[in-house]
Amino acid sequence: MGLTRAFLLAGLLLAAIAPAPAPAAAPALTAVPRQDEDARLLALLNSFARAQEALDPLGALARGDNSNPQALQRLFSDELAAAQRTELRRELIALARIDRARLSPERQLSYDAFREQNREALGWLSPDIVALTLVRPFNHFGGLHEEFPALIGAGGSLPYRDEHDYRRNLALLRTFPTVLDRASARFRQGMASGVVETRLTTVNMIAQLDEVLARPAEESVFTAPLAEMPEAIPPARQALIRADWIEVVGQDVLPAYRRLSRFLAEEYLPAARTEPGISAMKGGAGIYRRLIHRHTTLPLEPEAIHALGLREVARIQGEMEQVKAQFGYNGTLPAFFNHIRSDPRFHPKTPDELTEGYAKVARSVDAQLPHLFDRQPRGRMGIAPYPAHRGKFEAGGSYSLGSPDGRRPGMFYFNTYDLQSRFLSGVTTLYLHEGIPGHHFQTSLAEQDLTLPDFQRFGDNAAYVEGWALYAETLGYEMGLYTDPLQHWGTLDDEMLRAMRLVVDTGIHAQGWSRSQAVAYMLGNSGMGRSDAEAEVDRYIANPGQALSYKIGGLTIQRLRREAEAALGPRFDLKAFHTQILGSGVLPLPVLETKVRRWIAAVR
Incomplete structure (x- = not known):
């Protein structure tokens, strides 16, 4: 669904939520009102989100925000992984200072989901796990080489309203070859440690890269934003943007694709594993259970x-x-x-x-x-x-x-x-x-x-x-x-x-x-x-x-509906049930179950 990104902030994409604790009984009123504790939690989560965005340049692009080129260059780096670990630890310490018992039921859901998400994400960033994941930066199904053109292209998530937008996006495009070269370095590390992708995914990646390389810079998928430029940009300025854009694609981006394709074909493919299952990879059985x-x-x-x-x-x-x-x-x-x-x-x-x-x-x-x-x-x-x-x-x-x-x-x-x-x-x-x-x-x-x-x-x-x-x-x-x-x-x-x-x-x-x-x-x-x-x-x-x-x-949601129908009988309201499922955004299944059962009890 949508865009699968290879290494977004672990707190967002590497989340595997464990069952949340049962809701605590409502405490007696004290000097700290519930709404104040809710406000504290939301303020913390808001600050956490901003901190995570700063460590998630590709996610920012997917949301339509212009990330700066320096942030994009950090993808696949040890520096970024270390910064993510530090941030997750900081957030868990701060979250522990919130009194969960004083939160409203809706914010208890947020508390439980966020805590377990970050705990799991921190596990994915442990050095032993990173050694098995970061050295496989992408493949043909979740490949930055395919997804970045879609993000920056016409109809993608980035705006092209005026010359300023074009220049900011061109700066990102100019940075992209550095990211591809760092990905190649990660693949090389995996070769040295014996942690490699399959031959099948490698062959497919090479085919995807070569398909991009089959077109000249002027007709490249990267130059799609030049096809229909806003009339607000004067023709002379459009010509300058077009010339600069095609130069970056032809002299920087396509050569980076060519380097990556040649490396994968000549060096990586002979070292890639023939068995398709991840359990055949060093440490793969444990990684599969985590996945x-x-x-x-x-x-x-x-x-x-x-x-x-x-x-x-x-x-x-x-x-x-x-x-x-x-x-x-x-x-x-x-x-x-x-x-x-x-x-x-x-x-x-x-x-x-x-x-x-x-x-x-x-x-x-x-x-x-x-x-x-x-x-x-x-x-x-x-x-x-x-x-x-x-x-x-x-x-x-x-x-x-x-x-x-x-x-x-x-x-x-x-x-x-x-x-x-x-x-x-x-x-x-x-x-x-x-x-x-x-x-x-x-x-x-x-x-x-x-x-x-x-x-x-x-x-x-x-x-x-x-x-x-x-x-x-x-x-x-x-x-x-x-x-x-x-x-x-x-x-x-x-x-x-x-x-x-x-x-x-x-x-x-x-x-x-x-x-x-x-x-x-x-x-x-x-x-x-x-x-x-x-x-x-x-x-x-x-x-x-x-x-x-x-x-x-799907089976979990169907089971929850059957539970609600059996418990509520003629009082079951399908529209209200759908509101319960969709009304709190994305939740792990155990937290969703807690919410639906709380609703069933309230209706009864």
């Missing part, structure tokens, strides 16, 4: 997740059998998978057919929203295909966050690469997940709520964020969007994907599965196309544990 905790916010073992995935796959296959019968197909389920892959009726013939399909779903969803939600985000959401140069390396769709004021819309992107492997059946559920009411609702409502601390507004806790999006897919049943067997099949196929992720991710990283074994499992248990299956497996190889967050988070 499970980080991405699910729960202390789960790989074996338990694998078994859960197998049970979910079997359950969904039973529902697939019923929908298959509605198509009048009498063969086996695997045979039906092959039938769907080969029958042109299930595949778009043109990109426009996909575009029209998503627009139709959007209209149907908009009509249903007042029945499901009390609040809707400000601003619209755009729908567009991926740019041509990104499609080959992207999944079926993704969401890119808009601006908090709603002026820059959020964007739902869908993939038109390899059309014969795309499915018309997946249009509805993909829109619900990536767009409305999935990622667009959750992320926009959070960032637009100015009463929340920044880490709850902008957090990237995958179990919550992706769990909500997966839960949002199930709302298609209540909206009447799955009465069509084709779309019903599509949502089951997508649900199967998330269940298979539990099996395949743990299979690759804990049980020694090969890439071909993982791809074969996905093709044998779903109707997805081969290119999609390969892209998914390559994603799990590059980003261990992240794919587990969807199903774990």
Whole structure:
């Protein structure tokens, strides 16, 4: 979802939230009123956010803030990691001075989430862990070489309103080669210590770099902001900006890409590991368990997740059998998978057919929203295909966050690469997940709520964020969007994907599965196309544990809804339940459970 950044501030991206303590009973009033303690906490969290932003230059760019070039140069440096460790320790000491018992229930949630987030982040910055992570600065799925052009490019997060904006962004662009060279130095350190990426991710990185290098500076993805410059900039000044910009791209940026590509191809690739699972890397088994905790916010073992995935796959296959019968197909389920892959009726013939399909779903969803939600985000959401140069390396769709004021819309992107492997059946559920009411609702409502601390507004806790999006897919049943067997099949196929992720991710990283074994499992248990299956497996190889967050988070929210429905009976209000889930921004699952159960008790 959106942009995955390789080394943002550990307190934001490396957070794996442990279960929060039970809420303390309300204390008797003393000389310190509750609202004063709330104000103290919010003031601290606000100061922490500003301190973290100073140590998070790439995150600032993603939020649309102009980071200075000196800050950007610190990426992948020992200096930045040390500064992050110092800051996290300082924040935990300051937080301990807050009397949690005097906080309001809402601020207790903030306290618990922030404390555990920073404790976990500090663990990720310990020297033994950094030695296994910083020397793998990025890969083809979370690569700065791909993400920085998107951040600084036209339609990205940075403004291009006047000459001042262009000059500030050009200074960042001029700094970028230094960051790439430092990343190369980190890769070299990993080679020396035996901690390296896989051959597969390395080959994909080289292909991505070479695709950028295939265009001259004047046509580079980096020069996209020059295509339509504001009329407020005089033509003579536009010409100067254009000349300076192309010079930096041609003389600094593209040569840095060339150096990185040559290094990866000639030196790193021969040293890269052939096994896809991270457990095959030195220290990898321990890192995988940490990643499970980080991405699910729960202390789960790989074996338990694998078994859960197998049970979910079997359950969904039973529902697939019923929908298959509605198509009048009498063969086996695997045979039906092959039938769907080969029958042109299930595949778009043109990109426009996909575009029209998503627009139709959007209209149907908009009509249903007042029945499901009390609040809707400000601003619209755009729908567009991926740019041509990104499609080959992207999944079926993704969401890119808009601006908090709603002026820059959020964007739902869908993939038109390899059309014969795309499915018309997946249009509805993909829109619900990536767009409305999935990622667009959750992320926009959070960032637009100015009463929340920044880490709850902008957090990237995958179990919550992706769990909500997966839960949002199930709302298609209540909206009447799955009465069509084709779309019903599509949502089951997508649900199967998330269940298979539990099996395949743990299979690759804990049980020694090969890439071909993982791809074969996905093709044998779903109707997805081969290119999609390969892209998914390559994603799990590059980003261990992240794919587990969807199903774990989605099942948690579904379970909480069932608990609320059973406890409240006719007093259950679905809109109020959704407000509880979305109303406090990003929370770890244990803290979310505490909140929902507190609400259930209050309603009863």
